[in-house]
Amino acid sequence: MKDQEGSVTADDVAALVGVSRWTVNRAFKKDASISAKSREKVMKAAETLGYVPDLLATSLATDRTNLVALLVDDFANPHKLVMMERLTRILRKNGYDTLLVNTSDEEDASAALLNASQRRVDAAILIGVSFNDQSLETAIGAKRVKKLIVFARMSKNENTISVCCDDRAAMTAITEHVFAAGYRNPFFIAGPQTQSAHLQRKEIFLSQWEKTTGNRPKFASVDRYDPKLAYDLVVQRFKGAKQADLPDVLVCENDALALGACDAIRYELGLRVPEDIAITGFDDVPQASSPQYEITTYRQPLTDMANALVEVLEGKKRTKKLHAFLGRLIIRKSA
Amino acid sequence: MKDQEGSVTADDVAALVGVSRWTVNRAFKKDASISAKSREKVMKAAETLGYVPDLLATSLATDRTNLVALLVDDFANPHKLVMMERLTRILRKNGYDTLLVNTSDEEDASAALLNASQRRVDAAILIGVSFNDQSLETAIGAKRVKKLIVFARMSKNENTISVCCDDRAAMTAITEHVFAAGYRNPFFIAGPQTQSAHLQRKEIFLSQWEKTTGNRPKFASVDRYDPKLAYDLVVQRFKGAKQADLPDVLVCENDALALGACDAIRYELGLRVPEDIAITGFDDVPQASSPQYEITTYRQPLTDMANALVEVLEGKKRTKKLHAFLGRLIIRKSA
DNA sequence: TTGTACGCGTTATCAG
DNA sequence: CTGATAACGCGTACAA
Numbered sequence: 020m021k022d023q024e025g026s027v028t029a030d031d032v033a034a035l036v037g038v039s040r041w042t043v044n045r046a047f048k049k050d051a052s053i054s055a056k057s058r059e060k061v062m063k064a065a066e067t068l069g070y071v072p073d074l075l076a077t078s079l080a081t082d083r084t085n086l087v088a089l090l091v092d093d094f095a096n097p098h099k100l101v102m103m104e105r106l107t108r109i110l111r112k113n114g115y116d117t118l119l120v121n122t123s124d125e126e127d128a129s130a131a132l133l134n135a136s137q138r139r140v141d142a143a144i145l146i147g148v149s150f151n152d153q154s155l156e157t158a159i160g161a162k163r164v165k166k167l168i169v170f171a172r173m174s175k176n177e178n179t180i181s182v183c184c185d186d187r188a189a190m191t192a193i194t195e196h197v198f199a200a201g202y203r204n205p206f207f208i209a210g211p212q213t214q215s216a217h218l219q220r221k222e223i224f225l226s227q228w229e230k231t232t233g234n235r236p237k238f239a240s241v242d243r244y245d246p247k248l249a250y251d252l253v254v255q256r257f258k259g260a261k262q263a264d265l266p267d268v269l270v271c272e273n274d275a276l277a278l279g280a281c282d283a284i285r286y287e288l289g290l291r292v293p294e295d296i297a298i299t300g301f302d303d304v305p306q307a308s309s310p311q312y313e314i315t316t317y318r319q320p321l322t323d324m325a326n327a328l329v330e331v332l333e334g335k336k337r338t339k340k341l342h343a344f345l346g347r348l349i350i351r352k353s354a
Numbered sequence: 355m356k357d358q359e360g361s362v363t364a365d366d367v368a369a370l371v372g373v374s375r376w377t378v379n380r381a382f383k384k385d386a387s388i389s390a391k392s393r394e395k396v397m398k399a400a401e402t403l404g405y406v407p408d409l410l411a412t413s414l415a416t417d418r419t420n421l422v423a424l425l426v427d428d429f430a431n432p433h434k435l436v437m438m439e440r441l442t443r444i445l446r447k448n449g450y451d452t453l454l455v456n457t458s459d460e461e462d463a464s465a466a467l468l469n470a471s472q473r474r475v476d477a478a479i480l481i482g483v484s485f486n487d488q489s490l491e492t493a494i495g496a497k498r499v500k501k502l503i504v505f506a507r508m509s510k511n512e513n514t515i516s517v518c519c520d521d522r523a524a525m526t527a528i529t530e531h532v533f534a535a536g537y538r539n540p541f542f543i544a545g546p547q548t549q550s551a552h553l554q555r556k557e558i559f560l561s562q563w564e565k566t567t568g569n570r571p572k573f574a575s576v577d578r579y580d581p582k583l584a585y586d587l588v589v590q591r592f593k594g595a596k597q598a599d600l601p602d603v604l605v606c607e608n609d610a611l612a613l614g615a616c617d618a619i620r621y622e623l624g625l626r627v628p629e630d631i632a633i634t635g636f637d638d639v640p641q642a643s644s645p646q647y648e649i650t651t652y653r654q655p656l657t658d659m660a661n662a663l664v665e666v667l668e669g670k671k672r673t674k675k676l677h678a679f680l681g682r683l684i685i686r687k688s689a
Numbered sequence: 690t691t692g693t694a695c696g697c698g699t700t701a702t703c704a705g
Numbered sequence: 706c707t708g709a710t711a712a713c714g715c716g717t718a719c720a721a
Contacts, residue, residue, distance in 0.1 A: 026713095026714090028713095028714060028715090029714070029715070030714085040714090040715085041715095041716090044715070044716075048716095072714085072715075073713090073714055073715070075713085075714075075715090076713070076714035076715040076716090077714080077715060077716075078715095079713090079714080079715075079716095080714080080715045080716040080717080081715085081716060081717090
């Protein structure tokens with residue numbers, strides 16, 4: 020026999036006030052036809068009883084959960100922390116709660132997604148990368164997930180909506196800056212290459228650079244956005260290389276890679292940044308502005324993007340497949 | 355008129371198989387009395403129809419959601435990313451989903467907590483710091499939250515369960531190491547001081563050091579676990595100070611602070627780490643092992659802690675108020 | 690403005 | 706082992 024069992028229902032309040040349960044419900048509904056007097060009485064009683072509507076029951080009845088699943092897979096990328104903070108805050112401000120789904124473990128990924136769908140999330144938001152194209156298809160195919168949104172990336176998938184930064188404008192700005200700064204021998208470090216959640220940064224940079232200078236830069240990619248992997252890549256690729264074979268600037272797909280690359284240049288190649296090899300990143304993670312790094316980077320308009328995301332959730336925006344926003348180039352010392 | 359409306363219910367499956375809805379349900383329940391044959395038929399039909407039990411309805415009926423709220427407030431601390439990854443993964447492995455609640459905005463905090471409780475989470479897990487003592491009290495008082503667990507911290511609150519690292523053992527190890535390494539003039543940098551989710555590191559270090567050497571170290575604290583704040587603190591406190599007034603080691607409450615302090619020593623004071631001033635941290639965040647920092651730190655047994663957390667959720671562990679685990683000192687170059 | 694069936698999809702429990 | 710009834714807490718639609 021537990022205490023009074025925490026669960027106060029609308030009936031309890033109704034009984035106390037002396038009205039029907041539905042009147043109580045109306046009191047909690049924004050634009051319901053109820054007399055101010057009734058509402059006031061109800062609210063007061065609710066207060067003393069500690070009643071609040073049960074979202075579980077509400078969701079079950081309305082088929083709207085106000086819950087979204089946030090699928091994340093690369094926890095090694097510090098930018099994820101920034102994104103999560105911004106997204107959860109703005110979503111909450113708009114009445115949404117966030118289910119954090121860790122899909123870094125391939126096996127669990129589909130199970131996790133399935134589970135989220137079983138909770139009838141209003142939408143699934145991908146802010147990961149290497150999310151299995153296959154299970155994504157499955158999820159959509161089964162229509163279990165009402166909306167699938169790819170955040171901060173493009174998606175070629177037909178059934179998906181992308182809310183992201185305008186990569187073309189961004190990389191153009193970076194390219195122009197790098198060129199104007201006098202660098203002539205860039206090397207591009209890319210992240211994982213997937214179909215479902217794609218980034219065009221590499222392609223855009225390569226073609227822009229080729230258009231400008233006539234030659235196509237070399238590049239390489241790593242499997243995850245993990246500074247350590249970028250570190251290893253730089254070591255393996257450039258340690259002991261002849262001066263002539265070294266690039267004069269490393270254009271990185273994002274800061275996570277840039278940070279690792281920067282460490283490698285200094286501690287493994289024994290060279291200086293930017294004097295010997297310059298670096299650019301993307302995202303403007305907090306670390307990028309640390310005096311140790313001072314990475315020249317590009318800041319995504321996260322708030323705009325998050326707000327657009329909300330609009331997509333509410334169905335305000337037309338079912339446009341792509342919502343792209345302009346960010347800002349942040350010039351620091353690294354390039 | 356939407357398509358077939360995604361929502362396949364047990365009734366649909368039942369109709370297809372030619373049994374009652376309850377038989378279908380039993381097929382999905384681990385230890386239900388149902389013939390193997392029936393189950394097989396049901397499962398096959400479910401597969402083709404794409405049926406999975408609805409967790410909303412299940413929760414409503416069972417009063418168990420298998421959902422926990424993760425309350426986070428200091429997103430500037432990179433260790434949070436590590437914790438979130440570990441927790442979500444282990445929770446999921448044990449059948450729990452995670453609601454990520456951002457409480458960094460004071461105003462939203464209580465609303466967010468209330469909202470989580472309206473979803474009937476099985477427990478609320480605090481991995482933040484400056485969580486408002488007041489709203490915590492409110493939450494517990496209203497009995498809206500069944501279990502309140504403070505992760506990676508101590509809590510003086512009676513109605514709370516702590517799952518954390520043994521700070522006494524940890525700080526003892528750090529103290530001994532620092533002393534053995536020959537440092538004699540330490541300065542402690544602490545984080546925010548709250549009641550609800552407390553850390554004893556400062557107190558323990560101060561008393562241990564005093565016991566060993568006879569003098570009590572000086573210390574200072576910042577409002578958030580943000581490298582930038584530690585950076586500013588070091589600058590403000592030591593920039594331009596006389597050699598004699600400088601400590602020979604900065605013992606930091608965690609890596610977030612250590613990283614910022616390290617930057618300040620090098621870039622603002624123009625000194626070397628560890629030659630001029632050494633540093634120790636806590637948590638062993640990924641960055642701490644970067645060649646730029648090489649921070650001597652202490653790694654919490656996160657997996658053990660997460661598993662203990664699960665046991666608390668399942669009610670296996672006695673309602674012990676505190677569950678502490680032993681971590682490991684990681685010695686690097688910074689001290 | 691207020692009150693009344695009925696349904697949302699599942700589980701617990703009892704009858705057959 | 707299987708079918709049926711009640712209940713979880715609330716929303717919609719309609720009637721009063």
